[in-house]
Amino acid sequence: MGSFFSKEKTDSKDYEKILSELDNKIQKAESRLSEIKIRQRRTSFMWIIYSLIIWVFCLVYLFRQVNDPFNSAEDYLIPSLPVVLLPLGIYYIRRGLIYFYDMKQKKEEANLSVLRKEQKEKIEELKKKTSYYTTQSLIERYDEVSKKKKDEAAKESGQDLRQRKPVSMPVNRPIPPLQQQQQQQPQPYPRAPIPQQAMQNYSNQQRLAQPNIPQQSRVEPRWYDKLVDALVGDAGPETKYALICNHCFAHNGLVLQEEYDTIQYVCPVCKQFNPSRKSKQVIPKSILEENDTDEKEHKPSEKEIEDVIKQLKMEVDEDEKKGLNTIASRVRHRRSANSDAEDTDNEDK
Known part of the structure; x- marks a missing residue:
């Protein structure tokens, strides 16, 4: 018996060590992923700024060479090459940087998904090995405290639903109260006290099976983020609005904020026309007030x-x-x- 309990204790410690290591790896992978995204924006921004400064110097030098009366047409050829070729180099090198960081980001995301999958498998393995689900069902069935908490949660959810849902039609048939239904239903199992060892094992399983979820630190935008968006044109989906069809409720893509009120389109799913938000007629308040007065006058x-x-x-x-x-x-x-x-x-x- 002593060897059995020592083996079980060692196994729980091993699982705790494995889960803590996986949790640390996941936190590091998430931090690396956020750093890759920030580094991509900064590298693109710095490359565009420095290359534009060099291109402006080349343009000024070419302008001085053109205004010099002693230079011939052959002297203009060498200074004009950077002015012509540098914009193409800026564009394609920027595309290469984006591709490079996208590959690193996909690789890190794949690594993160593998770590999360491994963590989930270890948690499920620990639950099955320690009879987590069996202990949980026994506690929910026989423990008075857990039953009271469950009933309170059900009552609170029912109150929330009653507050949210408006009453549209009166109920003609009375509904028997919940307490009478519970009294009519026989209890299939007699209540029995729960052993203290099962409660302790259940608390240990909950502590091991629920690792700490890392909180991602939100990166605050800096002064050059707007300049990067203006130069690079990297408008992400978080800054756009979704187009939902008014007829079939299908998703029809994303648009910018300034286009959301004026865009009008035909849904490719149901082939129905969706007018813009500004073109929709708004009922004047005077008409609504007249309708209210008419209803009040004709009300018996x-x-x-x-x-x-x-x-x-x-x-x-x-x-x-x-x-x-x-x-x-x-x-x-x-x-x-x-x-x-x-x-x-x-x-x-």
Whole structure:
């Protein structure tokens, strides 16, 4: 028995060591990934700035050579080559830098996904080896504290749903309360006290199976980020708005903020036209106020409603005295009465 408990303790320590190492590796991989993204922006920015400065110097030198009357056309050839070829070099070298950093970023993302997958597999292996799910089900079934917490969470979620969902139709049939339903349902298992060892194992499993999630530090934008976006034109998806079709609710791409209110398009999925937000007509407030006043004017009073209800009750009592107990018989009787009245009117005419 002693060897068994010592082996189990050693295994739990080994799993804790493995999970902590994986957690550290994941944190380092995430920090390297963020550094690669920042380095890509800074390298592109510095390359564009320095190359533009060199190109401006070459352009000024060429301008001075052109204005010199003692130089011939052959003297203009060598200074003009950097002015012509340097923009092409700037563009293609920048593309090469983007490709280089994209490859590094994809490699780091693949490494990060492998580490997360390995961490998930180790956690599942630890749960199965230590009977995590069995212990959790036993505690949820027999522990009074966990049952109370679960009931409180269910009540809070029900209250949130009742607060969010508006009442559209009245409920005609009363619903039995939850406590009566619980009293009617028999309990399949008798309640029994939980061993202290199982509770301790369950707490240890929760501590081992839930590693600390690293919090990524948000990189604050600096003064040259806007200049980089203006020069490089690297507008990411986080700065764009999604186009959702008003008919089929399909995603139709991303647009910039300044284009979101004016763009109009035909959805490629349902082939329906989606007008721009500015072209949609807005109902004036005066019309809404007129509609509200009309509804208030035509709204019947409580006395009129009571008179109508009394009249309907009297008609129902008269129909019951005549032996018309069903709705169908009342409808047939009224139709025959209306047809007889129409016949008498025609005879009088």
